[in-house]
Amino acid sequence: MKYIIAIIQPDRMEEVLARLEEKEIHLVTVTNVMGRGRQKGIAEVYRSHKEAGTLLKKIKLEIAVNDAYVKPTLDAIIGGGRTGQVGDGKIFVLNLEEVVRIRTGETGGPAIG
Amino acid sequence: MKMTRYWKLALALATSAMVAGSALAQAPAATDTPTAAVVAAPAVAATNAPAATPPPTPPTAKDVNSGDNAWVLISTALVLLMTIPALAFFYGGLVRRKNVLSVLMKCFILACVISLQWVLFGYSLSFGPDLKGFIGSLDWFGLKNVSMDTPHWDAALATSYAGTIPHQSFMIFQMMFAVITPALIIGAFAERMKFAAFLTFAILWTTLVYDPVAHWVWGKGGFLGAMGALDFAGGTVVHINAGIAALVTALVLGKRIGYPDRMSPPHNLPFAVLGAGLLWVGWFGFNAGSALGAGGLATGAFVVTHVATAAAGLTWAVMDWFFNKRPTVLGVISGAVAGLVAITPAAGFVTAMGAIGIGVGAGILPWIFVSIIKPKLGYDDTLDAFGVHGVGGTWGAIATGLWATKAVNSAGADGLFYGNPAQLLIQLKAVGITLVYSLVVSFALLKLVDFVMGLRAEPQAEKIGLDLSDHRETGYTVLD
Numbered sequence: 001m002k003y004i005i006a007i008i009q010p011d012r013m014e015e016v017l018a019r020l021e022e023k024e025i026h027l028v029t030v031t032n033v034m035g036r037g038r039q040k041g042i043a044e045v046y047r048s049h050k051e052a053g054t055l056l057k058k059i060k061l062e063i064a065v066n067d068a069y070v071k072p073t074l075d076a077i078i079g080g081g082r083t084g085q086v087g088d089g090k091i092f093v094l095n096l097e098e099v100v101r102i103r104t105g106e107t108g109g110p111a112i113g
Numbered sequence: 114m115k116m117t118r119y120w121k122l123a124l125a126l127a128t129s130a131m132v133a134g135s136a137l138a139q140a141p142a143a144t145d146t147p148t149a150a151v152v153a154a155p156a157v158a159a160t161n162a163p164a165a166t167p168p169p170t171p172p173t174a175k176d177v178n179s180g181d182n183a184w185v186l187i188s189t190a191l192v193l194l195m196t197i198p199a200l201a202f203f204y205g206g207l208v209r210r211k212n213v214l215s216v217l218m219k220c221f222i223l224a225c226v227i228s229l230q231w232v233l234f235g236y237s238l239s240f241g242p243d244l245k246g247f248i249g250s251l252d253w254f255g256l257k258n259v260s261m262d263t264p265h266w267d268a269a270l271a272t273s274y275a276g277t278i279p280h281q282s283f284m285i286f287q288m289m290f291a292v293i294t295p296a297l298i299i300g301a302f303a304e305r306m307k308f309a310a311f312l313t314f315a316i317l318w319t320t321l322v323y324d325p326v327a328h329w330v331w332g333k334g335g336f337l338g339a340m341g342a343l344d345f346a347g348g349t350v351v352h353i354n355a356g357i358a359a360l361v362t363a364l365v366l367g368k369r370i371g372y373p374d375r376m377s378p379p380h381n382l383p384f385a386v387l388g389a390g391l392l393w394v395g396w397f398g399f400n401a402g403s404a405l406g407a408g409g410l411a412t413g414a415f416v417v418t419h420v421a422t423a424a425a426g427l428t429w430a431v432m433d434w435f436f437n438k439r440p441t442v443l444g445v446i447s448g449a450v451a452g453l454v455a456i457t458p459a460a461g462f463v464t465a466m467g468a469i470g471i472g473v474g475a476g477i478l479p480w481i482f483v484s485i486i487k488p489k490l491g492y493d494d495t496l497d498a499f500g501v502h503g504v505g506g507t508w509g510a511i512a513t514g515l516w517a518t519k520a521v522n523s524a525g526a527d528g529l530f531y532g533n534p535a536q537l538l539i540q541l542k543a544v545g546i547t548l549v550y551s552l553v554v555s556f557a558l559l560k561l562v563d564f565v566m567g568l569r570a571e572p573q574a575e576k577i578g579l580d581l582s583d584h585r586e587t588g589y590t591v592l593d
Contacts, residue, residue: 044378045433045437045439045441046378046379046441046443047443047444047447047483047484047497048433048436048437048480048483048484048485049373049484049488051376051377051378
């Protein structure tokens with residue numbers, strides 16, 4: 001089991017979710033986040049005072065998958081999220097120790113889907 | 114890209130052309146001398162003016178004009194709107210989210226506290242029977258002798274503040290001015306002054322600074338009005354007065370923790386836009402209502418108020434565009450507020466062309482002050498209460514001495530551009546006296562309150578935010 005965390009551009013979210021849906025990956029948690037990478041942020045100006053704006057709005061996706069679904073998930077996120085510009089984001093794949101479905105008490109692989 | 118550059122240049126040129134044009138001080142399009150209104154309301158317009166034919170006998174309840182009274186009562190409500198919610202949201206949107214309630218609360222509580230101060234003794238100190246030109250007596254304590262039916266009448270001077278509206282209408286209209294003036298100062302010490310200290314200071318300041326200065330300029334027998342200073346709706350009394358107090362407060366309290374490098378931007382600019390828009394609307398009550406009647410003078414004040422505000426908002430946006438590469442939202446609303454401030458003393462005395470000149474100046478001078486001078490001086494006036502109200506108000510008072518013309522208001526005076534340089538000197542003198550008095554007394558009051566209870570919130574309270582530390586509430590929940 002893997003835990004996949006992806007940071008993507010906010011305007012790519014709909015496309016990424018649609019592609020995940022196509023591959024029957026329904027489980028996903030979405031959060032609004034601020035972050036920065038190599039492209040830096042946009043400095044804001046208030047009454048001529050520049051605020052050192054080094055953060056940009058991003059979307060964070062969190063998806064837990066069984067091993068067989070890791071490749072399709074990565075394909076979906078890359079396919080939907082890539083624009084070719086700096087700032088498209090990153091995907092982190094983590095090992096996942098355990099999953100428990102609260103309603104039934106199921107654990108492991110069956111609890112994910 | 115080059116095209117945009119030319120665009121900006123063209124806009125800037127057009128704006129400066131407008132200044133030049135208005136500097137010519139053309140005769141007003143329609144020299145509609147507002148006879149009726151002036152006779153009805155010589156009061157605030159120009160207390161000094163060799164009384165525009167005072168009614169020979171005291172006005173009675175029969176002299177109350179329902180149109181005039183309706184307009185003044187509506188204007189009163191409009192001026193209250195300027196404090197709550199307009200100024201509250203203008204300021205509230207500009208602070209960090211942890212302090213939004215503390216700002217709204219300060220504005221709201223002033224509407225409560227100063228209103229009571231006013232009916233108890235504030236009105237009497239400001240407008241009551243004169244004591245040596247300096248202050249009103251306490252003869253009208255608790256609104257004693259302030260009639261609900263008949264207009265005001267000063268038997269000694271054989272004159273009235275407003276001969277066609279009940280005395281209490283005049284009283285409550287003026288009350289809203291007393292409410293908004295200390296509220297303007299909030300911008301300077303936002304995010305770091307203790308609530309109890311603020312409340313104590315606001316009551317003392319209104320009583321010992323606002324009330325006397327209002328008497329000097331507007332009270333029957335007040336010495337600045339007698340000197341011939343023109344202040345139609347409160348440029349000196351309200352804006353310079355509050356602006357100077359704001360500067361003193363910012364200096365005495367010191368900078369916020371983290372200023373200037375680690376400050377977050379305004380937490381909700383749409384609130385600030387909402388507030389500025391409502392300020393613009395409410396200001397029609399402030400300026401056109403100061404005609405104290407529903408005649409031509411009110412119309413004239415209404416028109417120039419609008420024109421100056423439009424010119425100032427545009428000018429500030431163009432300044433931003435030109436010098437900071439982008440026209441900013443905070444810029445256009447700051448400019449509009451500066452324009453409203455600057456036209457306030459001039460509203461009943463200038464033509465629409467004069468108003469454009471005043472508005473353009475209000476877009477340029479406070480901009481320069483806030484953008485260039487303030488960062489160099491390094492003090493922390495949180496929301497630029499001094500930069501906008503102090504600088505804009507001073508510009509307005511001086512500009513009144515430039516563009517005022519008797520063609521607009523026979524009870525007023527001619528300014529420099531109409532061949533009377535002496536008026537400019539009178540204006541400068543009035544500004545100087547108000548400035549020194551407000552500075553000295555505000556400083557003394559702050560030191561007193563600091564000695565008794567401490568002005569500044571604890572560092573921990575400031576970091577947590579005043580919403581939680583002063584009021585045990587938060588403006589926004591994170592969870593449901």
